[in-house]
Amino acid sequence: MELFTNQVLAGIATGAIYACMALAVVMIYQAIDHLNFAQGEMAMFSTFISWQLMQWGIPYWWAFLMTLVISFAGGILIERLLFKPLAKAPILTNVAGFIALFAIVNSVAGLTWDFTIKQYPTPFGSSPFLGSQLISTHQAGMIGVTLLMLIGLYLFFQFTRIGLAMRAAAALPESARLVGINTSWMIALGWGMASAIGAVAGILIAPVVFLEPNMMGGVLVYGFAAAVLGGLTSPLGAVVGGFLVGVFENLAGTYIPGVGNELKLPIALALIITVLVFKPAGLFGRAIVKRV
Amino acid sequence: MSAAAEDVVTEAPAVEAVPKRAMTLGTGTSLVILAALLVVPMFVKNFIIFQMTMVMIYGLAVLALNILTGGSGQFSLGQSAFYAIGAYTSAVLMENANINYALTLPIAGLVSFAAGFLFGKPALRLSGIYLALATFALAVAMPQLLKLNFLEHWTGGVQGLVVTKPDAPFGLPMGQDMWLYYFTLAVTLAIYIGSINLLRSRSGRALMAIRDNEIAASAMGVDVALYKTLAFGVSAGITGIAGGLGAIAVQFVAPDGYTINLAISLFLGMVVGGVGWLPGSFIGAAFIIFVPNIAESINKGLSGAVFGVLLFIVIFLVPHGARQVAIVAQQLIGRLRK
Numbered sequence: 001m002e003l004f005t006n007q008v009l010a011g012i013a014t015g016a017i018y019a020c021m022a023l024a025v026v027m028i029y030q031a032i033d034h035l036n037f038a039q040g041e042m043a044m045f046s047t048f049i050s051w052q053l054m055q056w057g058i059p060y061w062w063a064f065l066m067t068l069v070i071s072f073a074g075g076i077l078i079e080r081l082l083f084k085p086l087a088k089a090p091i092l093t094n095v096a097g098f099i100a101l102f103a104i105v106n107s108v109a110g111l112t113w114d115f116t117i118k119q120y121p122t123p124f125g126s127s128p129f130l131g132s133q134l135i136s137t138h139q140a141g142m143i144g145v146t147l148l149m150l151i152g153l154y155l156f157f158q159f160t161r162i163g164l165a166m167r168a169a170a171a172l173p174e175s176a177r178l179v180g181i182n183t184s185w186m187i188a189l190g191w192g193m194a195s196a197i198g199a200v201a202g203i204l205i206a207p208v209v210f211l212e213p214n215m216m217g218g219v220l221v222y223g224f225a226a227a228v229l230g231g232l233t234s235p236l237g238a239v240v241g242g243f244l245v246g247v248f249e250n251l252a253g254t255y256i257p258g259v260g261n262e263l264k265l266p267i268a269l270a271l272i273i274t275v276l277v278f279k280p281a282g283l284f285g286r287a288i289v290k291r292v
Numbered sequence: 293m294s295a296a297a298e299d300v301v302t303e304a305p306a307v308e309a310v311p312k313r314a315m316t317l318g319t320g321t322s323l324v325i326l327a328a329l330l331v332v333p334m335f336v337k338n339f340i341i342f343q344m345t346m347v348m349i350y351g352l353a354v355l356a357l358n359i360l361t362g363g364s365g366q367f368s369l370g371q372s373a374f375y376a377i378g379a380y381t382s383a384v385l386m387e388n389a390n391i392n393y394a395l396t397l398p399i400a401g402l403v404s405f406a407a408g409f410l411f412g413k414p415a416l417r418l419s420g421i422y423l424a425l426a427t428f429a430l431a432v433a434m435p436q437l438l439k440l441n442f443l444e445h446w447t448g449g450v451q452g453l454v455v456t457k458p459d460a461p462f463g464l465p466m467g468q469d470m471w472l473y474y475f476t477l478a479v480t481l482a483i484y485i486g487s488i489n490l491l492r493s494r495s496g497r498a499l500m501a502i503r504d505n506e507i508a509a510s511a512m513g514v515d516v517a518l519y520k521t522l523a524f525g526v527s528a529g530i531t532g533i534a535g536g537l538g539a540i541a542v543q544f545v546a547p548d549g550y551t552i553n554l555a556i557s558l559f560l561g562m563v564v565g566g567v568g569w570l571p572g573s574f575i576g577a578a579f580i581i582f583v584p585n586i587a588e589s590i591n592k593g594l595s596g597a598v599f600g601v602l603l604f605i606v607i608f609l610v611p612h613g614a615r616q617v618a619i620v621a622q623q624l625i626g627r628l629r630k
Contacts, residue, residue: 035421082604089611092361096563099556100603107596221432228425266433273426277417 007250013139015246017208019146020201021216021223022230022238024194027153029232030170031190032083034094035224038101039198040216042078045105046071046199047206047215048113051120060123064203068196075195079188087184109213120206142204149200150239157235166190221265222249229272231285241283245272317571317618329477338469342541345473347581348480349538351574354561355487356530362568363491364523365503367420370411370427371531371558373434374404376550378532379539380438383453384446386540393458393540397479400536401529408528412521431555438547452546455539476537483530487570490526499523564606566615575614579606 024043028036036042050067054060082101086094124141157163168176169186176183202216209215226245230237245268252267275283317325333341357371378400385396411430418426437443439450447453460471490496498519501509510516539545557580565576587598610616 085608086611089607090567092563092567093607093611096560096603096607099560100600103596104600107594111593224425228422232421266429266436269429269432273429276422276426277414280417280422
């Protein structure tokens with residue numbers, strides 16, 4: 001039983017990473033209706049910016065804030081320059097655009113900061129949390145920040161005019177335009193927010209997985225899986241999905257014989273697909289009703 | 293708007309109907325290209341012949357994805373898994389059972405067809421982004437499955453298998469590369485013509501009806517579930533044959549040759565070639581084989597960025613891929629004739 005509890009705790013700790021990423025994924029999905037394959041790379045780039053700022057002697061929290069602002073602006077810039085012109089192109093062409101962005105960001109980061117693994121500081125410290133060896137204070141802090149972001153997003157979308165406008169623009173663009181919402185800028189805003197949330201995720205994850213241009217590869221896959229499992233329309237679902245995927249993965253690795261580290265990912269994915277077969281809109285997603 | 297306020301209502305998007313002829317090239321153009329493909333290898337170096345062979349092989353895999361996505365409207369990021377199944381089937385049969393390479397291809401196709409058909413069953417319940425995730429999972433899992441211990445006796449585990457390149461039969465005076473080129477050309481041609489006829493047939497029309505409006509198609513009596521899984525099967529089968537050919541051409545199979553990156557490349561090939569336009573598959577294949585090399589020759593450190601920029605340029609100029617170029621060219625020629 002102790003093994004079980006420990007594995008669940010460890011799963012929750014890694015799950016926090018996936019939850020962070022999944023939240024960013026859902027944000028942009030809400031705004032633009034696509035999964036952004038370059039999301040992880042954008043988060044990695046933001047993390048490198050904050051690292052660079054700290055190398056220049058700027059204190060942690062100032063660097064953190066400046067990175068958020070830079071990422072927000074960067075996200076908007078990317079949307080305006082690269083994806084607004086593609087708005088009328090077929091969906092699959094947009095997906096190709098995400099892949100191109102992925103390649104560009106990864107390669108530029110690799111050239112600027114090279115591929116050596118870097119330490120990244122944590123503001124929470126890394127001593128054991130409440131006497132447990134499995135969750136460190138950093139991981140507890142990470143879970144806390146993720147939950148705070150979730151609450152903040154909920155309040156933003158539910159209780160502000162602009163949050164309502166963003167939801168309207170995503171759900172029914174034509175009707176939203178008719179009531180005077182600038183849908184094109186709502187999309188840009190969505191990109192900016194997703195990019196900033198991605199930056200937070202990257203900064204929280206970096207102390208655990210270390211900073212390097214490929215740090216997000218694995219995390220993004222789990223982030224997508226978590227987002228889809230929770231339902232792409234629900235930020236809460238994304239966070240719950242993140243923790244579930246983390247726990248699944250750990251339990252599968254511990255209890256199913258013959259599953260080493262190598263097979264953890266396929267098993268987690270297989271489980272998610274099984275869930276989707278029975279609940280095609282994800283655990284918390286709203287079923288989409290189609291008019292014919 | 294009388295739908296319940298909580299539900300998200302989306303209008304079924306209007307899809308432009310694709311005229312049948314738009315799926316292919318004219319007879320004249322096809323014959324000229326075929327003649328060029330027959331003659332060119334006699335005048336170029338072995339390495340270029342090898343690259344042309346690879347373009348055809350990847351072209352087949354892209355074509356298979358095109359039948360699935362352009363034909364039936366389903367999306368797959370898992371084509372690398374079917375490619376791997378085909379490649380391993382051919383390699384294992386050739387090396388462990390000493391079966392002639394040409395005979396392994398239909399078996400590779402059948403095994404992949406079965407795999408695709410079975411995978412298509414549960415995938416029926418998924419669509420769009422969820423189907424993408426499911427196929428993605430398959431692609432991620434495949435290299436790990438190929439490394440499994442109890443399969444190692446046949447698959448060679450992490451090491452993979454070395455495949456012997458076949459000699460030209462009947463004492464024909466040509467090198468291995470050139471023979472393989474003509475062999476691949478013959479297989480490609482057969483599959484290409486078969487695919488075009490498939491899309492023009494009753495089944496092809498049923499697939500396109502499903503793509504354009506699933507509910508209308510089922511109201512017209514199309515067995516949606518059957519045709520969707522069949523599309524998966526056929527697509528996987530062709531990909532499997534391409535995989536088998538690929539294994540023979542590169543003389544080597546290993547789990548890490550068939551990662552998700554291959555599936556992403558094939559997807560890019562389809563977009564660049566034009567979704568739903570079969571000849572474009574080969575243009576797309578040429579793009580995914582040559583452009584990374586070009587990018588590397590422009591700047592080694594930034595090759596990824598150069599590749600991304602080139603890809604952006606292509607999709608900015610022609611969002612509908614090579615198909616758009618072909619349509620414009622056709623119109624120009626038509627105007628010149630007048």
